[in-house]
Amino acid sequence: MIVIKVKENESIDRALRRYKKKTQQTGLLNELRERTYFEKPSVSKRGEKIKAVHKQKMQNLSNI
Numbered sequence: 001m002i003v004i005k006v007k008e009n010e011s012i013d014r015a016l017r018r019y020k021k022k023t024q025q026t027g028l029l030n031e032l033r034e035r036t037y038f039e040k041p042s043v044s045k046r047g048e049k050i051k052a053v054h055k056q057k058m059q060n061l062s063n064i
Contacts, residue, residue, distance in 0.1 A: 001028065002019065002022050002028070004018055004019045004022065
């Protein structure tokens with residue numbers, strides 16, 4: 001659980017910005033999004049391979 005203590009004379013906007021930054025650093029939202037649905041390991045591996053091939057193609061195009 002992420003706890004943010006609001007300092008004296010600190011605006012709510014600034015405290016909220018610190019909270020958002022901390023949640024992003026911990027990867028909490030990404031984990032929640034991943035857990036919304038189940039993906040078989042074979043499907044996730046296939047997706048990773050497709051992404052790697054695409055990334056490699058884009059790298060080769062930029063080198064030309």
